[in-house]
Amino acid sequence: MSLAGALWFAVQDDLFTNGVCNNTSSAPSISNMAQDKQSSISEPISASETHSVLDELDDRFISQTLHLNRQCLRFIVDFIQARLKKDVFAPSHSLTSAEANILATLAYYAQGSLPSTITVRLGIGQTAAGEAVKTITKLLSEMSPDFITFPNSYNDRMGAAQAFKNLSGIPHVVGVLGYLHLKVSPPVGEELMYMNTLGSHSVMMQVIFDVDGNLLSLEQCCPGGTPEHTVWENSDIGRQFSIFQHGHTWVIGSRSLHGCGHVLTPAEAFRIKSNAALQFNKAHAQLHGRAQQVFGSLKSRFQCLRDIGSIQSPESVACTIKACCVLHNICKKFSVPLPLDFSVEPLHPPSEVVNIMAEQPFDYMEDTKDEMIEAFFNIAEDEGEGVTRYVKEQL
Numbered sequence: 001m002s003l004a005g006a007l008w009f010a011v012q013d014d015l016f017t018n019g020v021c022n023n024t025s026s027a028p029s030i031s032n033m034a035q036d037k038q039s040s041i042s043e044p045i046s047a048s049e050t051h052s053v054l055d056e057l058d059d060r061f062i063s064q065t066l067h068l069n070r071q072c073l074r075f076i077v078d079f080i081q082a083r084l085k086k087d088v089f090a091p092s093h094s095l096t097s098a099e100a101n102i103l104a105t106l107a108y109y110a111q112g113s114l115p116s117t118i119t120v121r122l123g124i125g126q127t128a129a130g131e132a133v134k135t136i137t138k139l140l141s142e143m144s145p146d147f148i149t150f151p152n153s154y155n156d157r158m159g160a161a162q163a164f165k166n167l168s169g170i171p172h173v174v175g176v177l178g179y180l181h182l183k184v185s186p187p188v189g190e191e192l193m194y195m196n197t198l199g200s201h202s203v204m205m206q207v208i209f210d211v212d213g214n215l216l217s218l219e220q221c222c223p224g225g226t227p228e229h230t231v232w233e234n235s236d237i238g239r240q241f242s243i244f245q246h247g248h249t250w251v252i253g254s255r256s257l258h259g260c261g262h263v264l265t266p267a268e269a270f271r272i273k274s275n276a277a278l279q280f281n282k283a284h285a286q287l288h289g290r291a292q293q294v295f296g297s298l299k300s301r302f303q304c305l306r307d308i309g310s311i312q313s314p315e316s317v318a319c320t321i322k323a324c325c326v327l328h329n330i331c332k333k334f335s336v337p338l339p340l341d342f343s344v345e346p347l348h349p350p351s352e353v354v355n356i357m358a359e360q361p362f363d364y365m366e367d368t369k370d371e372m373i374e375a376f377f378n379i380a381e382d383e384g385e386g387v388t389r390y391v392k393e394q395l
Contacts (some may be wrong), residue, residue: 072334101132140323178291256350297344
């Protein structure tokens with residue numbers, strides 16, 4: 001189990017022990033539930049309550065329509081129901097209608113739309129389903145601090161760093177920094193602001209994930225044309241790193257973040273003077289390339305993220321993105337397979353906007369990176385031949 005997974009389970013155990021499900025007659029641990037699909041965190045169903053909609057759904061429908069498995073779906077439904085019961089302002093629902101609302105929302109996330117064939121199957125009207133999507137999405141987005149957590153303690157950071165070092169050889173890395181782009185139709189007159197480096201309109205959200213693809217950090221949603229270094233420098237997590245709240249660690253980032261504190265970027269071509277730098281760049285590309293896999297899995301499982309449609313502002317879609325990210329981490333814990341039409345996310349070229357920080361005469365990140373490269377990647381090979389080949393590839 002990854003570090004993020006252990007943290008996530010600990011958070012969930014605390015939530016269930018201290019209030020979310022404190023009315024249950026027998027609330028098993030999350031780990032036990034992951035091993036026994038018959039376990040349930042919800043209160044026992046009384047005789048007055050109607051049948052369960054979920055129990056009537058076959059595994060094929062759950063897999064193909066909801067992109068989940070039964071075990072994971074049962075957890076999600078029970079957890080959301082428990083949260084709804086805590087909300088004194090939420091309207092009360094029978095077991096059937098509450099489940100139908102949740103299932104309709106999950107179907108919308110998975111399919112990107114909610115056709116009548118699905119709502120009829122779930123026994124819910126189109127209008128009610130639309131309202132359910134709004135309610136459940138807001139609730140899930142508010143749960144993101146519980147399910148998306150960054151390794152804050154020293155031991156947690158060292159555990160994360162060891163996992164990355166085992167994979168790539170790069171030390172002191174606690175996460176991969178990427179920018180999730182979602183296609184949108186921008187507000188009239190603001191098209192240029194939303195134009196990304198692929199030439200399409202999008203909103204973007206800064207994401208950090210661990211070696212297994214668990215999401216560790218989400219930041220504000222902003223127009224797709226926003227320079228990545230601007231987002232990092234103004235983000236909460238970026239400020240935390242700047243005051244060494246996360247110790248002397250760093251995150252893996254693209255070359256557009258060159259000069260940003262605590263962001264480890266590839267060695268630039270003119271600085272490639274040894275085979276060690278070549279090997280480092282290969283290891284860096286291996287880690288940073290995982291962003292395409294993680295973002296591709298998000299959009300394949302939650303196809304509502306493939307095309308958001310018309311928006312009024314980035315904030316108007318932030319709740320949907322956060323809700324899907326919460327569900328992504330839950331799916332990771334239950335090892336839910338990806339849909340058959342999974343595809344990796346295309347790589348967004350770095351922004352051409354020059355980072356002013358990178359122009360400073362003294363760049364402590366570059367000096368630190370050079371020292372690390374020589375210490376961890378200086379292997380005995382024909383360095384001249386490797387460097388020459390790399391320079392030619394960059395031309």
